[in-house]
Amino acid sequence: MTTPRTFDERVLEEVRPGLEVFKVAFGGIADFTVENMPGIRAHLDPIFEAGREAAPRFDDVEMFERHTDAAGAGQPAVSLRVYRPKSARTPLACLYWVHGGGMVVGAARFDDGECSAYAHHVGCIVVSVEYRLAPEHPYPSGVEDCYRGLQWLGRNAAALGVDASRIAVGGRSGGGVLAAATVLMARDRGGPALRYQLLIYPQLDDRNSSPSALEFEDVVSWGARTNRSAWKAVLGDKAGGPDVPYYAAPARAVDLSGLPPALVQAGELEVFRDECIDYALRLMRAGVPCELHVHPGLYHASDMFNPGAPSSLRMAQERYSALTRAFAS
Numbered sequence: 001m002t003t004p005r006t007f008d009e010r011v012l013e014e015v016r017p018g019l020e021v022f023k024v025a026f027g028g029i030a031d032f033t034v035e036n037m038p039g040i041r042a043h044l045d046p047i048f049e050a051g052r053e054a055a056p057r058f059d060d061v062e063m064f065e066r067h068t069d070a071a072g073a074g075q076p077a078v079s080l081r082v083y084r085p086k087s088a089r090t091p092l093a094c095l096y097w098v099h100g101g102g103m104v105v106g107a108a109r110f111d112d113g114e115c116s117a118y119a120h121h122v123g124c125i126v127v128s129v130e131y132r133l134a135p136e137h138p139y140p141s142g143v144e145d146c147y148r149g150l151q152w153l154g155r156n157a158a159a160l161g162v163d164a165s166r167i168a169v170g171g172r173s174g175g176g177v178l179a180a181a182t183v184l185m186a187r188d189r190g191g192p193a194l195r196y197q198l199l200i201y202p203q204l205d206d207r208n209s210s211p212s213a214l215e216f217e218d219v220v221s222w223g224a225r226t227n228r229s230a231w232k233a234v235l236g237d238k239a240g241g242p243d244v245p246y247y248a249a250p251a252r253a254v255d256l257s258g259l260p261p262a263l264v265q266a267g268e269l270e271v272f273r274d275e276c277i278d279y280a281l282r283l284m285r286a287g288v289p290c291e292l293h294v295h296p297g298l299y300h301a302s303d304m305f306n307p308g309a310p311s312s313l314r315m316a317q318e319r320y321s322a323l324t325r326a327f328a329s
Contacts, residue, residue, distance in 0.1 A: 007216070007219050007220075007269060007299075010268070010269055010297060011269060011297055011298075011299060012296070012297030012298060012302075012309075012311060014306065014309040014310060014311060015297070015298060015299070015302040015305070015306040015309050015311060015312070017305075017306060018302055018304075018305025018306040018309075019220050019221065019299070019305075021047075021305045022220055022221050022222075022299075022301075022305055023220050024047070025043075025044060025047050026044075026221075026222065026226065027220070028043075029043070029226070031229045031232075031233075032102070032104045032105075032134070032135060032229050032230055032232075032233040033135060033233070034135050034136060037104070037135065037136065040104075040105065041105055044105050044106075045107075048105075048106060048107070048110040049110065051110065051113075051304070051307075052109065052110050052111075052112055052113060054113075054307075055112065055113020055114070055116075055117075055307070056113060056116075056117065057113075057116070058116045058117065058119070058120040060085055060086050060087060060120060061083050061084065061085055061086065061116045061119045061120055062083070062084055062085075062086050063081060063082065063083050063084075063112065063115075063116070064081075064082050064084075065079060065080065065081055065082070066079075066080045066082055066152075066156075066160075067079050067080065068080070068148055068149060068151075068152040071148060075144070075148070078129060078130065078131070078145050078148050078149045078152070079108070079129075079130040080108075080127050080128065080129055080130065080149055080152070080153075081108050081109065081112070081115065081127070081128040081130070082125065082126070082127050082128075082160060083112075083115045083116050083118070083119040083125065083126040083127075083128070084119065084125045084126075084160075084161065085119055085120070085123060085124075085125075088125070088161055090161075091157075091158070091161055091162060091163040092123065092124050092125050092161060092162060092163060092166075093122075093123075093124040093125070093162075093163055093166035093167070093168070093195070093323075093327035094124055094125045094126070094127060094153065094157070094160075094162040094163070094166065094167045094168070095115075095118050095122070095124055095125075095126045095127070095167075095168050095169075095170055095198070095323060096126075096127050096129070096149070096150055096153055096167060096168065096169045096170070096182075097111065097114075097115055097118070097126055097127065097128040097129070097170055097171060097175070098128075098129055098131070098146055098169070098170070098171030098175035098176075098178045098179045098182070099111045099128065099129075099171065099172075099175045100171065100172040100173035100174050100175040100176070100301070100304075101133070101173070101174050101175070102173065102174040102203065102222070102226075102227070102230035103133065103134050103142055103174040103177070103178065103203070103230060103233070103234050104133055104134050104135065104174070104230050104233050104234070105133065106133075106174070106175075107130065108128045108129065108130040111128060115128050117316070118319075118320070118323070121320040122320055122323045122324055122327070123324075124323065124327060125160060125161060125162050127149070127153050127160070127162075129145065129146050129149040129150075130145075131143075131145035131146050131149075131178065132145055134230075134233040134234040135233035135234070138233070138234055138235065138236060139234050139235055139247075139248045140247065140248070142178055142234070143178050143181045143182060143185070143247055143248070146178050146179075146181070146182045147182050147185045147186070147189070150167075150169065150182055150186060150192060151192065153167065153192070154167070154191060154192030164192065164193075165193065165195070166195050166327050167192060167193070167194055167195055168194065168195050168196035168197065168198060168260075168323060168326060168327070169182055169183050169186075169194055169196075169197050169198070170196075170197065170198030170199070170200070170319075170323075171198070171199070171200065171202070172200035172201060172202075172301070172304075173200070173201055173202065173203055173222070173272075173300070173301060174203050174230070175200075175202075176199045176200055176201060176202025176203060176204070177202050177203040177204055177249070177250060179197060179198070179199060179202065180197065180199055180202055180204060180250040180279075181246075181247045181248070181250050183197045183259055183260065184246060184247060184250060184253060184259070185247060187258050187259055194260045195260055195261075195326055195327065195329075196260050196261055196262070196263075196322070196323065196326035196327075197259065197260050197261070197262045197263075198262070198263050198319060198322065198323065199262055199263065199264045199265070199276070199279075200265050200315075200319070201265055201266045201267060201270060201272050201276060201300060201301065202250075202264070202272065202276060202279070203227065203230070203272060204249060204250050204251040204272065204275045204276065204279050205249055205251035205252070205275040206231040206234075206235060206239045206240055206244055206248065206249040206251075206252075207240050207249075207251075208224050208227055208228055208231070208240065208271075210273075210274035210275050210278070211274050212270065212271055212272070212273040212274040212275075213227070213271050213274070213275075216269065216270060216271045219269070219271075219299065220299075221269075221270065221299040221300045221301065221302070222270070222271060222300040222301065223271055224271050227271055228240075231249075234248065235248060250279070251275050251278070251279060255286070256279075256282050256283050256285075256286040256288060257286040257287060257288070259283065259286070259288050260288070261288060261289040261290065261291075261326060262280070262283055262288065262289070262290045262291070263290075263291045263292075263293070263318065263319065263322040264276050264277075264279065264280040264283075264290060264291070264292050264293070265293045265294075265295070265315060265318065265319075266293070266294050266295070267294070267295050267297075267298030267299055267300060267302055268294055268295060268296045268297060268298060269297065269298060269299045269300075270298070270299050270300035271300065272300065273294065276292075276294075277292065277294065280292040291322060293315075293318055295311060295314075295315065297311070298311055303315045303316070
């Protein structure tokens with residue numbers, strides 16, 4: 001009888017170095033509580049900043065900031081970072097981007113390299129939203145910020161040089177769940193109309209009950225134990241219970257019809273694998289064109305922690321190609 005291989009044995013050799021970085025970044029983190037967050041962010045932000053500084057620079061892309069209007073008490077203005085090819089002469093397609101971090105850490109600025117890369121390789125404008133983080137700002141603060149930013153983009157498309165008929169929404173991990181939820185909001189609330197959704201190992205389900213969630217409970221990368229803490233920061237005691245709305249956890253949506261086509265990416269060795277596969281299958285069953293890629297030997301966010309690995313470059317190229325096709329159709 002063959003002994004099942006361990007997580008470490010299954011990890012692709014080219015992405016093993018990133019596990020050590022992941023261990024330094026998240027290995028000593030306690031629960032994502034209000035009391036713990038200042039120390040957690042003080043620990044993580046320099047690591048994220050180092051990744052930002054090491055990312056490739058694209059001289060043909062300019063970056064500037066914009067802000068939505070405040071929307072009353074408890075709804076402050078939302079900051080947006082805009083990345084635009086300098087040579088743009090006509091309205092361009094646009095990727096509306098939501099940064100990752102489990103909805104509890106990270107910031108739009110840490111994705112400067114990634115957003116500039118989309119602008120460079122796809123030839124589109126990228127608008128990245130700075131949403132409020134849990135647990136200080138639990139659901140629905142983050143997703144409502146994301147949707148307000150998307151509404152602002154729709155209203156100001158012409159001024160930004162954006163073709164309003166070619167807008168995609170994308171994000172990775174915690175940004176992926178907010179991207180998927182923002183797309184659902186756009187469908188349900190009358191727009192803006194969207195061309196595509198780019199869901200990179202999205203954190204879709206607060207219940208943590210899938211086989212992959214059970215399998216990867218305490219792995220070095222983002223495991224189910226860490227994931228439960230993040231969901232509790234976002235949803236409080238409702239996390240995992242019966243009363244979680246699908247704008248919080250899109251895996252709970254019964255009706256996925258009427259959504260834009262999608263690319264869903266996941267790693268074989270990550271807690272989100274099965275919820276990503278299930279969401280992609282349900283999109284297809286609802287008549288939504290969906291491209292699904294599950295990458296063997298990869299753990300959660302392995303491409304972020306091993307940006308030069310061949311598998312990471314393949315994942316990036318899948319995204320560029322999918323967006324290029326979507327914007328050309």
